[in-house]
Amino acid sequence: MKTILIVTLIILCASASAQFGENTDYKLISLEDYVDKQSRGRLNPMKRYLVVPKLFNKRDSFDNLHTGDPETILGSCISLIDYGREEDVQEFLDKEKIEVDLANLVKGCRYFASSDYAKALELFNSCSGEQHAFLYQLLKADCCYQIEKANESQDWQMVFRAYQHAYDLAIDSYQKELVKNRIKLTRYLP
Amino acid sequence: MRNLFLLIIAHMMLVLGGCTSSGKIQKCFTERPHHLYYLHDSKVVPDKLPVNVSVSVSDQQIHIPEYTEIKRTKGWVIPLLVFNMWKSENECTLGSDMLDQNLGSAVCHSLCREIERSGNFLADTLREADYHLEVQLNRIESSGPYSSSGFFYFLLFFYGFGYSDIAGPAISDVEISYELRKGGVTVLENTLSAQIITDPINLRVSNNTQLIRHYATSMTECIAHNLKQINEDLVGELNTYFGYNLTGQLN
Numbered sequence: 001m002k003t004i005l006i007v008t009l010i011i012l013c014a015s016a017s018a019q020f021g022e023n024t025d026y027k028l029i030s031l032e033d034y035v036d037k038q039s040r041g042r043l044n045p046m047k048r049y050l051v052v053p054k055l056f057n058k059r060d061s062f063d064n065l066h067t068g069d070p071e072t073i074l075g076s077c078i079s080l081i082d083y084g085r086e087e088d089v090q091e092f093l094d095k096e097k098i099e100v101d102l103a104n105l106v107k108g109c110r111y112f113a114s115s116d117y118a119k120a121l122e123l124f125n126s127c128s129g130e131q132h133a134f135l136y137q138l139l140k141a142d143c144c145y146q147i148e149k150a151n152e153s154q155d156w157q158m159v160f161r162a163y164q165h166a167y168d169l170a171i172d173s174y175q176k177e178l179v180k181n182r183i184k185l186t187r188y189l190p
Numbered sequence: 191m192r193n194l195f196l197l198i199i200a201h202m203m204l205v206l207g208g209c210t211s212s213g214k215i216q217k218c219f220t221e222r223p224h225h226l227y228y229l230h231d232s233k234v235v236p237d238k239l240p241v242n243v244s245v246s247v248s249d250q251q252i253h254i255p256e257y258t259e260i261k262r263t264k265g266w267v268i269p270l271l272v273f274n275m276w277k278s279e280n281e282c283t284l285g286s287d288m289l290d291q292n293l294g295s296a297v298c299h300s301l302c303r304e305i306e307r308s309g310n311f312l313a314d315t316l317r318e319a320d321y322h323l324e325v326q327l328n329r330i331e332s333s334g335p336y337s338s339s340g341f342f343y344f345l346l347f348f349y350g351f352g353y354s355d356i357a358g359p360a361i362s363d364v365e366i367s368y369e370l371r372k373g374g375v376t377v378l379e380n381t382l383s384a385q386i387i388t389d390p391i392n393l394r395v396s397n398n399t400q401l402i403r404h405y406a407t408s409m410t411e412c413i414a415h416n417l418k419q420i421n422e423d424l425v426g427e428l429n430t431y432f433g434y435n436l437t438g439q440l441n
Binding site for chain 2 (some may be wrong): 046156160163164167176179180183186
């Protein structure tokens with residue numbers, strides 16, 4: 001009985017601290033939920049939100065992988081990564097022929113979810129399409145921030161430039177607010 | 191008698207411990223330096239006129255305290271045995287020890303970035319440029335209140351407590367003067383200033399350390415926003431000057 005209780009507590013604690021896959025520094029959230037929370041003032045200003053256009057439950061994620069719509073595929077893959085089904089995502093990427101940019105973005109997110117920022121940055125750097133430009137630029141800036149945070153020399157100007165680039169690509173107020181909050185946290189956390 | 195004395199001591203410690211001390215605020219303010227970086231959102235001007243301007247920023251005569259100062263302006267405690275209340279008010283003044291970079295180079299860097307972005311001319315760090323822009327930082331100030339209050343009561347086996355910390359509103363003020371020279375002759379000069387008043391922060395946080403840090407960050411943020419405003423105004427004035435003098439058109 002005692003063991004069951006301890007195991008349950010550990011599982012509960014682990015799921016409470018994990019925010020995107022194994023990454024506890026970022027909180028994964030769909031655009032709809034983000035906008036809803038923002039309008040109700042329920043966003044935590046001390047959290048780094050990773051906002052993606054769509055997120056699905058596990059079953060729908062598998063079903064939506066073959067829809068052909070890049071936004072739905074991205075949402076499905078990121079949801080599966082979050083559920084710890086990276087191998088299924090890799091299998092999908094190996095079998096299906098999807099845009100190189102989208103594939104690199106998904107692969108980058110896989111590394112991002114396991115906090116391997118150097119490898120994630122490498123993949124985000126190879127993205128050049130316009131469709132998810134803001135998302136991968138923000139992720140690139142986040143990778144730069146995490147790498148510099150762990151680095152002794154800490155070139156914050158480089159990090160700020162990367163966030164500025166993301167800010168220049170922002171097309172609406174929520175994206176601008178997202179970058180502004182990153183700057184606030186970068187100014188506050190180091 | 192001895193037990194009563196211990197109870198009173200424990201009581202006093204509890205009541206005094208509930209207050210946020212000025213030492214704690216000072217520690218949270220200065221525990222890590224803050225950046226003055228801000229996000230540029232001015233309109234990008236891709237076509238530049240063929241004119242170079244070298245930029246130098248001096249912070250020799252600036253008015254900013256060297257050290258961050260937290261001064262207790264008001265504080266009282268009602269240490270009754272069954273009911274206790276406390277309130278303290280502090281005035282927080284930001285000092286240069288809270289800022290990460292050398293002020294002159296931080297302002298010069300942000301101004302050059304602004305010129306690169308929205309200027310209709312080119313910024314040059316070389317002294318052989320056509321024009322020389324000399325910026326003097328006059329004043330960088332940021333200060334505001336931090337108040338803490340609470341209560342605690344108990345009656346045999348019943349007790350209750352409540353506390354609240356409110357940070358702000360802080361006032362941040364920045365003023366600069368500039369001179370644009372051509373061949374040693376001043377062709378344009380002005381003094382620019384900007385002021386921002388923050389909203390009071392009353393976050394629901396588990397401990398007030400987070401609130402104080404947030405307050406310190408918002409004060410630095412205000413300075414950065416004031417610098418942004420001033421840099422944009424300055425570049426706008428120079429754009430008008432060069433636009434009119436070099437092309438004969440007002441931008």
